[in-house]
Amino acid sequence: MTANTSTRATATPLIHGMALAALAFTACGGGATAPLPASSVVVTVSEQADPADLRPTSEWSSPINLGPEINSTSNDQGPVISRDELSIYFASTRPGGFGGNDLWVSRRAHKTDPWGPALNLGATINTSAVESTPFLSRDGLRLYFASARPGGVGGIDLWVSERADRTDDLGWGEPVNLGPAINSAAADLGPAFFRDRETERVTMYFYSTRPGGPGLRDIYRSTVDEAGSFTPAVLVAELSTPFEDEQPSVRRDGLEVFFASNRPGSMSTIVTDIWVARRAHASDSWSEPENLGPVINTAGLEARPALSFDGRRLYFFSDGHGGFGATDLLVTSRDLPERTSVPAEHPPQP
Secondary structure, eight states, X not given: XXXXXXXXXXXXXXXXXXXXXXXXEEEEXXXXXXXXXXXXXXXXXXXXXXXXXXXXXXXXXXXXEOOTTTOOSSBEEEEEEOTTSSEEEEEEOOTTSSSSSEEEEEEOSSTTSOOXXXXXXXXXXXXXXXXXXXXXXXXXXXEEEEEOOTTSSSSBEEEEEEOSOTTXXXXXXXXXXXXXXXXXXXXXXXXEEEEOTTTOOEEEEEEEXXXXXXXXXXXXXXXXXXXXXXXXXXXXXXXXXXXXXXXXXXXXXXXXXXXXXXXXXXSOSSSOEEEEEEOSSTTSOOOOOEEOOTTTOOSSOEEEEEEOTTSSEEEEEESSSOOSSSBEEEEEEOOOOOOOOOOTTSOOOO
């Protein structure tokens, strides 16, 4: 396997009550965000109206390379796209960073514009150690990522950083470790969140090399309790095999999960393909995973899928589709039904 590298307006706390009465959500408005307590997740997942049934009506399109402003002659990996798709965060080994692998960002003014120059996130986020697999909260105010920086629980841990202005892609604060309920003495990477619209329960999926799973890398999940803290992580058995299973990305209604694996049925037994599993309800177990097929997957490496907020575009990295360097960032798209309802209790955000 290749190394796993590859996530604004000030906010006012908004409590969504019920089972998560103590969990701070964030909505648009004035006021400063509170400091990040090391003992709690402080997940911000306020979002636009819950989607209707977003089942695909067509196959994924041929992938498009994101271009030379984002991709370099080095490894460019692990993308995550902002909710408005105007900022993309990713990991890269290109020159100009602080370590072997740093987090970078590129921005554009409109979805149809080309991407601007990639910018290093700076010394607050990046260190001489490895930083990878970023994930950006839906309100754009928190950046979750993996890092081998000092002060963690294990070799690679999950961390979170906060900013007050979602338009300031370099304004991130000092990262906080997500703690021992999530992090282990092994490597813990690839965070991805979703909120169950019926129970309002927040779940983080990630992958880990900790013992106890069937493979070297397996997929785990942790929910957020009423105090806003992570519960101890548990194995997602239906997504984990004796092979490599990693880098999950959950659709925002929780009914699809994309991930990377080299399990049987992959184009290669050495490097990973992108797979998908589905379920009818967010409380169900996941279905038998399916390979996305030869339009997306090649005999090379395809990994770290990142689904857009509307579920219509999938960003990922690959060395099997040509490009500018060792691994490049690409995007593919699909057709989906339009949403048919906008529940009043979840007003749209700008």
